[in-house]
Amino acid sequence: MFFDAIAGAFSHDLAIDLGTANTLVYVRGKGLVCSEPSVVAVAQDASGRGEKVLAVGHEAKEMLGRTPTGIRAIRPIKDGVIADFEITEAMLRYFIHRAHSRRKLVRPRMVICVPPCITSVEKRAVRESALSAGAREVYLIEEPMAAAIGAGLDVTAPTGNMVVDIGGGTTDVAVISLSGIVTSRSIRCGGDKMDDAIINYVKRKYNILVGERSAERIKMTIATASPTGKTETMEIKGRDLVAGIPKVVVATSDEVRDALIEPIHAIVEAVLLTLEKTPPELAADIVDRGIMLVGGGSLLRDLDSVLRQETNLPILRSEDSYTAVVHGAGAALDNLPLLKNVALA
Ligand SMILES: Nc1ncnc2c1ncn2[C@@H]1O[C@H](COP(=O)(O)OP(=O)(O)OP(=O)(O)O)[C@@H](O)[C@H]1O
Ligand SMILES: [Mg+2]
Incomplete structure (x- = not known):
């Protein structure tokens, strides 16, 4: 004490x-x-029995997929x-x-x-x-x-607020009222699943294996959730699965959008299923107040338009998706x- x-x-x-x-x-x-x-990078220590921390954070992330034997980036x-x-x-x-x-x-x-x-x-x-x-x-x-508080919503009021947090590992959908979560749904689908979907697509279509970091870069640079009318392109570098040598292909934003259909569908479905389970008074509040999107995954271009189209509700993006x-x-x-x-x- x-x-x-x-x-x-x-x-x-x-x-x-x-x-x-x-x-x-x-x-x-x-x-x-x-x-x-x-991300944490660990190296086997000299005795070979234990491991010591080599790097944490940005420095360790740079090592992902690039470590020699004896070092692991986790x-x-x-x-x-x-x-x-x-x-x-x-x-x-x-x-x-x-x-x-x-x-x-x-x-x-x-x-x-x-x-x-x-x-x-x-x-x-x-x-x-x-x-x-x-x-x-x-x-x-x-x-x-926490996201609702960070996005400036009054979580203590007897009013329904819906928050959708699209992170790296999970998407959490929740309806909050009176300082508590009334209904929620979590799915193990977020930014990482989008990266995997891009890796699989490029593998299927071009026979090229790209790393997680590269897939994430493609997602952040040219991915969109719905057709925008303007096609962007980006060079993708990876290893040719047949010849076994490094190779470069040019992918378009339309292709990446096709690759992301499944994870985006899973997120939309989680929102719709949570709305279905929301008590009517709170549902009425959400019609007025809309749905608040937070999390790094919510930065995917046009994801808000897709959700608006599917739910017919106002979709708000928190100003600081990452930090809410x-x-x-x-x-x-x-x-x-x-x-x-x-x-x-
Ligand atoms: N501009 C962007 N477009 C698409 N995705 C993005 C963008 N910027 C970041 N991301 C993705 O957002 C995810 C990270 O978001 P965030 O930091 O909110 O996740 P997290 O809180 O660590 O994960 P979780 O909440 O699931 O534990 C990563 O998958 C990243 O690739
Ligand atoms: Mg998070």
């Missing part, structure tokens, strides 16, 4: 969006201090949940120390955002990762709740009564 009070006085409390693709850290009193890919969060406990803990520890300008011996209060579909075993894993990475107290908030979740968690960290209200038991 006494130690906690001292630790509290010397540490800055943190809010963390531990995402499949990116980890963002908000420090109370400082704001957003870190936004890095959730994405420890898969589909929104922790797949590699130890690596996640190492990553958290690194980000916490960085947030505190590498001072050790600080034990912050931590708010961590988790997917709504999380099981109690997974909850415990997140909590324990945070505690052993140095947290003094841990609160878990569901990502759509961490900013919402940060806002809760700054407001203890709100935090206690929205945090998971």
Whole structure:
């Protein structure tokens, strides 16, 4: 108790969006201090028995798909949940120390955002990762709740708000009212599935194998969710599966759109199914207030038009798609009564 009070006085409390693709850290009193890919590179140490962390974040992401034997670049969060406990803990520890300008011996209060579909075993894993990475107290908030707060929606009001968070690993659709999630649906389909779809398409059509990073670049540069009238092209480099040598082909935005039909359909369907389960009063609120899109995947060009067309509802894009979740968690960290209200038991 006494130690906690001292630790509290010397540490800055943190809010963390531990995402499949990116980890963002908000420090109370400082704001957003870190936004890095959730990737850790580890190298076998000299004895060959253990592994040590080589790089975290941007530097580690550059290594994905490019490592020699003895080095592994790992994405420890898969589909929104922790797949590699130890690596996640190492990553958290690194980000916490960085947030505190590498001072050790600080034990912050931590708010961590988790997917709504999380099981109690997974909850415990997140909590324990945070505690052993140095947290003094841990609160878990569901990502759509944090996203709604971050997007400026009044989550405490008796009004229905619908949030769609399209991340790297998952798409979470949720209807929020009175500080709680009324209905929600999570699907394991987000930016990563779009990248996979592009890889498979290029493999089928051109017999070329491209890496994950290249597929992501194609998606961010020329992909659209619906026909735009203007066709863009981009060079794709990969390995020819027949000749086995590197090769370049030119892909068009129309082709990439075809490749993305399935993941986009899955996202639209998740939204429609959640709307179907929404109680009528809240559905009426959503007709007036629209659906709020957040998450990096929502930046896919024209995805908002597709959703508008399919639902006939107003579709709003949050101004900071990437940071809405961490900013919402940060806002809760700054407001203890709100935090206690929205945090998971
Ligand atoms: N302009 C863009 N067009 C399409 N996709 C994009 C764009 N910018 C980023 N993305 C995708 O957004 C995803 C990352 O989004 P975000 O950071 O919200 O995910 P996350 O929070 O880490 O994942 P999750 O919430 O599923 O755990 C990546 O798949 C990335 O490729
Ligand atoms: Mg996310």
